[in-house]
Amino acid sequence: MSRSPERIVKCPNCRGPALYGAGNPWRPFCSERCRTMDLGAWASERFRLPAEAPTDLGEVDAAGGATDPGPLRH
Ligand SMILES: [Zn+2]
Known part of the structure; x- marks a missing residue:
């Protein structure tokens, strides 16, 4: 009768x-x-990744559009 489904593990946060x-x-x-x-740390990391991707793509797109009318102005 000493069957116990519960056991002690190490907490991933405070160990x-x-x-x-x-x-x-x-x-x-x-x-x-x-x-x-722990969830807060994960959330902040997940928020960082998608936030950088659109910014990078937007800069590339803006640079490509600015390069085209550049020579025309000159
Ligand atoms: Zn803990």
Whole structure:
């Protein structure tokens, strides 16, 4: 009768002991705080990547359009 589906894992955020089971809704994190902090880090990284891509493409497009009327003006 010592069967237990729950076990202790290492929290990915604070590296502390975290209960990995139905009793811990924040698994594999040890607490809601650690889970929120990890998600926040992921969200900020995901926001950075798509934000740089459009800016790069926009600059390339603007440069290509400016190169065309350049010689005409001159
Ligand atoms: Zn933690």
